[in-house]
Amino acid sequence: MRTLRFLLQKEFLQIFRNKIILRIIVVLPVMQLLILPLAADYEIKNIRISIVDHDRSAYSRQLINNIVASGYFSINDYSAAFEQSFEEFQKDHSDLILEIPARFEADIANQKGSEVLIALNAINGVKASVGSTYLSRIIGAFNADIRFRDLPQPRYPAVAAIEVVPQFWYNPLMKYRVFMVPGILVMLVTAMASFMCALNIVKEKEGGTIEQINVTPIRKYHFILAKLIPFWVIGMFVFTLGLLGVARLVYGIVPVGSLLTLYAFLAVYLVAMLGVGLIISTYSATQQQSMSLAFFFMMIFILMGGLFTPVDSMPEWAQWIARANPVAYFIEVVRLVVLKGSSFYDIRGHFLVITGMALFFNVWAVWNYRKTS
Amino acid sequence: MKQFLTFVRKEFYHVFRDRKTLLLLFGMPVMQIVLFGFALSNEIKNARVAVYDLANDAASRRIIEKMEGGGKFEMERKAWNREGVEQAFREGKVKMAVVFPAGFDDDLSHLNHAQVQLIADASDPNTANTLVNYASAIIMDYQRERMQAAAIPVPVSTEVRMIYNPELKSVTNFVPGVMALILLLICVLMTSVSIVKEKELGTMEVLLVSPFHPLLVIISKAVPYFFLSLINLTVILILSVTLMGMPIAGSLWLLYGVSSIFIMAALSLGLFISNVTHSQEAAMLISLLGMLIPTLLFTGFMFPIENMPLPLQVISNIVISKWYYIIVKSVMIKGLGLAAVWKETLILVFITVLLLTMSARTFKNRLA
Numbered sequence: 246m247r248t249l250r251f252l253l254q255k256e257f258l259q260i261f262r263n264k265i266i267l268r269i270i271v272v273l274p275v276m277q278l279l280i281l282p283l284a285a286d287y288e289i290k291n292i293r294i295s296i297v298d299h300d301r302s303a304y305s306r307q308l309i310n311n312i313v314a315s316g317y318f319s320i321n322d323y324s325a326a327f328e329q330s331f332e333e334f335q336k337d338h339s340d341l342i343l344e345i346p347a348r349f350e351a352d353i354a355n356q357k358g359s360e361v362l363i364a365l366n367a368i369n370g371v372k373a374s375v376g377s378t379y380l381s382r383i384i385g386a387f388n389a390d391i392r393f394r395d396l397p398q399p400r401y402p403a404v405a406a407i408e409v410v411p412q413f414w415y416n417p418l419m420k421y422r423v424f425m426v427p428g429i430l431v432m433l434v435t436a437m438a439s440f441m442c443a444l445n446i447v448k449e450k451e452g453g454t455i456e457q458i459n460v461t462p463i464r465k466y467h468f469i470l471a472k473l474i475p476f477w478v479i480g481m482f483v484f485t486l487g488l489l490g491v492a493r494l495v496y497g498i499v500p501v502g503s504l505l506t507l508y509a510f511l512a513v514y515l516v517a518m519l520g521v522g523l524i525i526s527t528y529s530a531t532q533q534q535s536m537s538l539a540f541f542f543m544m545i546f547i548l549m550g551g552l553f554t555p556v557d558s559m560p561e562w563a564q565w566i567a568r569a570n571p572v573a574y575f576i577e578v579v580r581l582v583v584l585k586g587s588s589f590y591d592i593r594g595h596f597l598v599i600t601g602m603a604l605f606f607n608v609w610a611v612w613n614y615r616k617t618s
Numbered sequence: 619m620k621q622f623l624t625f626v627r628k629e630f631y632h633v634f635r636d637r638k639t640l641l642l643l644f645g646m647p648v649m650q651i652v653l654f655g656f657a658l659s660n661e662i663k664n665a666r667v668a669v670y671d672l673a674n675d676a677a678s679r680r681i682i683e684k685m686e687g688g689g690k691f692e693m694e695r696k697a698w699n700r701e702g703v704e705q706a707f708r709e710g711k712v713k714m715a716v717v718f719p720a721g722f723d724d725d726l727s728h729l730n731h732a733q734v735q736l737i738a739d740a741s742d743p744n745t746a747n748t749l750v751n752y753a754s755a756i757i758m759d760y761q762r763e764r765m766q767a768a769a770i771p772v773p774v775s776t777e778v779r780m781i782y783n784p785e786l787k788s789v790t791n792f793v794p795g796v797m798a799l800i801l802l803l804i805c806v807l808m809t810s811v812s813i814v815k816e817k818e819l820g821t822m823e824v825l826l827v828s829p830f831h832p833l834l835v836i837i838s839k840a841v842p843y844f845f846l847s848l849i850n851l852t853v854i855l856i857l858s859v860t861l862m863g864m865p866i867a868g869s870l871w872l873l874y875g876v877s878s879i880f881i882m883a884a885l886s887l888g889l890f891i892s893n894v895t896h897s898q899e900a901a902m903l904i905s906l907l908g909m910l911i912p913t914l915l916f917t918g919f920m921f922p923i924e925n926m927p928l929p930l931q932v933i934s935n936i937v938i939s940k941w942y943y944i945i946v947k948s949v950m951i952k953g954l955g956l957a958a959v960w961k962e963t964l965i966l967v968f969i970t971v972l973l974l975t976m977s978a979r980t981f982k983n984r985l986a
Contacts, residue, residue, distance in 0.1 A: 410734065
């Protein structure tokens with residue numbers, strides 16, 4: 246126990262003496278939490294539209310008015326030739342082109358029906374399909390409007406109507422930030438703690454100071470624990486700073502669930518991720534190597550963790566990989582507890598898995614650490 | 619010149635002898651293309667939906683069947699109750715619940731009006747919105763089915779044409795983004811770390827006192843990564859054409875030319891970071907934490923830049939990967955020529971020159 250205390254003292258001294266690292270620990274997470282959630286807004290609005298109107302009639306003007314009034318679209322240009330608008334489209338100044346044919350009004354009036362062309366930039370498939378859905382809905386309403394107002398017609402029988410009543414739970418204002426902030430916080434804590442931990446042992450290897458420790462009677466697990474605890478503390482600190490500082494004061498996100506549940510999970514999760522860092526550092530000889538390895542795996546962990554794209558959308562095999570990903574569990578738990586107020590009982594499954602991972606990774610790290618080179 | 623080549627050879631040895639770093643250099647592009655190509659997608663499918671069917675009649679069953687058919691929903695058809703639905707939300711087991719009130723079909727047939735409730739878990743607003751939209755479309759479709767007999771005229775029909783990516787594959791959007799991300803990160807990270815490493819271990823002192831010009835010492839460090847990046851670019855392009863069926867619509871020469879400029883910009887950023895840091899640890903943290911996430915966000919392939927608040931849109935202009943991403947999209951997917959991307963290219967050139975001048979200014983040929 247005494248050995249551990251001295252080792253810890255050494256580690257903390259080393260960390261606190263390095264002013265740049267200290268600054269990075271405090272400033273980077275705060276900065277990123279301030280900026281990133283503002284940027285990570287997936288809601289699709291402001292679709293820029295080019296309109297080619299060959300008809301220039303009352304009807305075409307009405308359709309255009311309806312599109313503008315919907316609030317989803319902003320008109321980029323209004324031209325009389327498709328080529329002209331297509332140029333804008335190619336330059337990425339507009340996202341879609343609506344072409345209204347000549348004789349648009351005449352064809353509608355004599356009930357032949359008319360057809361408009363919608364050309365979308367589908368490089369971003371999601372944006373394109375959302376844009377076309379919005380536009381189809383507007384045209385649908387335009388149709389209904391004309392049908393009942395202007396067209397001579399036999400009375401249609403009353404139509405059975407199903408009313409869809411949507412309810413949005415847990416986030417009725419549909420703020421995307423509320424969803425992103427906890428996720429980004431997880432990513433920052435994970436990256437910070439495990440990277441620094443991965444670099445730490447290797448630093449002693451590269452500098453040669455590890456030899457001095459290897460010749461002392463310090464036990465393997467003492468050494469590993471002493472490397473782990475300081476970063477565990479840093480991880481806890483960064484998370485608290487982010488959650489109770491930035492998330493609460495700037496974004497007004499107050500965890501609905503209990504903080505105790507959250508911190509209990511965080512405590513175990515950090516042990517697991519630090520274990521990953523330690524494994525990496527026991528396998529590498531230089532800082533550059535350990536960073537490469539850490540980065541390689543962290544990239545997979547984060548991308549497969551459901552932060553930016555939902556885990557449910559992945560194919561079956563990828564979902565299996567995601568199940569072995571500690572980051573995915575923590576992102577889910579943070580979102581469950583912070584946004585929906587899930588209790589410890591609700592996340593018991595996640596907790597068991599992460600405890601298993603924490604044990605597995607750390608036993609592996611201790612087992613693989615060699616006192617002789 | 620001979621001296622310079624010798625130094626470049628030394629750097630190549632450094633790179634190739636370190637197997638674990640090579641994993642990052644060549645493993646990452648492959649891994650990312652595979653992940654983005656096959657695993658990650660913004661499209662929502664297989665979302666689990668709790669069916670809380672109090673009606674259990676022909677109409678409700680037909681709607682549930684239709685929802686099941688599209689591949690978007692996985693309907694969980696056990697006997698739910700209100701508490702059960704809430705519990706499932708809190709455990710994250712379902713994303714949405716459909717509630718049919720008792721007597722749904724009767725109401726519909728006799729009163730011509732019935733309600734369906736869609737309860738979505740809006741802690742993820744995007745998914746919630748999309749799911750509600752999908753479900754509403756299916757319900758409307760059912761309604762149309764019921765009134766098929768009454769042929770109602772459609773004054774305006776639409777022809778929708780998806781240009782550049784008719785199958786709406788998400789790779790098309792991601793590949794240019796991944797190219798930008800990988801080239802940038804590898805160049806910045808590797809150059810900055812390999813220079814700072816020599817500083818930290820003291821071997822830099824030896825290099826600086828050699829008769830060779832100190833600036834060239836630094837530049838020779840960047841040369842191997844320039845070529846490695848070009849190899850990476852080739853690997854990415856081959857993978858995306860063969861595995862993902864992506865087109866290369868424009869000129870390959872132009873693509874490589876512009877990529878070279880981008881790589882140089884990234885390398886000069888790496889040089890600059892190495893000048894202002896003294897430990898590998900700091901260089902890595904700055905390159906990774908300070909660059910990775912902003913690059914992911916501000917390049918524009920994950921989140922649309924035009925949605926961001928104005929100050930952030932302004933900031934996104936200094937993220938060099940954004941310009942490269944625009945160029946790659948135009949050249950590779952749209953098949954445009956230099957005439958369409960000269961402005962972006964010029965910006966990249968300008969940033970490179972700026973970074974190089976700043977690096978040369980801050981460069982010190984004494985360590986202490």
